[in-house]
């Protein structure tokens with residue numbers, strides 16, 4: 628439920644109302660706009676007498692909102708959330724390029740690719756060390772050693788790093804990782820999400836293969852309810868009947884999530900299409916529909932990548948895409 632206060636409401640009147648609302652066992656989130664102040668009532672609002680609230684002289688309007696996500700909801704927080712990662716801002720209107728290999732393979736590999744993607748416009752380096760794999764016979768990742776190598780690449784280039792966590796038992800290993808990624812297959816691992824709500828580091832949550840956007844927002848809510856409001860949403864394609872692509876990239880997720888939530892939304896054109904040849908057109912489309920960033924798999928030698936060679940592009944191609952994205956963002960400003 629939200630209550631919009633009239634423009635001339637005094638601080639005393641507002642505090643008085645908030646105390647009363649808190650007495651009804653709801654949490655109150657205050658969002659001050661230029662004219663109106665919006666009170667977001669979080670928790671069990673069923674005891675609140677809506678008509679009584681509506682009748683108060685300082686209340687302009689009351690809205691009962693059905694969305695079960697409150698903290699992620701734009702209604703309570705009209706301004707975009709901007710997440711700072713080092714000097715990089717995600718959600719400020721720019722399209723942040725996140726690039727790197729699917730997997731960290733060796734220290735030389737990750738440092739080399741980090742330098743190349745940085746030169747080509749990447750602002751954040753990606754690389755998985757704990758791998759989600761479809762088969763136990765595939766490369767499973769270098770685990771904690773891989774994270775150490777990623778940290779070395781960060782030291783060499785200054786690029787902040789993002790990597791996927793699979794188990795909360797590994798959290799300590801992620802201490803120097805700038806953004807923790809929750810993979811599509813863990814999107815509804817609520818115990819993991821709740822633990823990530825206790826930390827104060829940005830968390831990127833990928834949409835599950837068969838999850839709708841409300842479920843993605845509820846996953847964000849699990850993290851935010853714990854007090855960690857630094858959540859980034861990521862559209863990475865969903866499973867449909869189509870077989871010419873690995874997944875179907877639902878680009879409408881970008882404007883829909885932007886409408887529903889104040890959180891930044893990034894797009895992964897690599898995982899979604901599954902093929903390097905489709906990465907460029909879908910990156911450009913994602914930039915055009917307002918994505919706050921792109922996460923792209925880049926490998927020096929895709930033919931010999933230890934994972935996801937099929938969807939990986941080389942650094943030169945990444946550089947060309949980055950240039951085009953800059954032009955697109957100029958046009959849609």
Ligand code: PEP
Pocket residue numbers: 729755759791809810811812833863895898
């Ligand atoms: C990845 O980004 O490396 C990854 C495994 O992505 P997803 O969870 O979207 O499949």
Ligand code: MN
Pocket residue numbers: 729730924934935
């Ligand atoms: Mn991958």
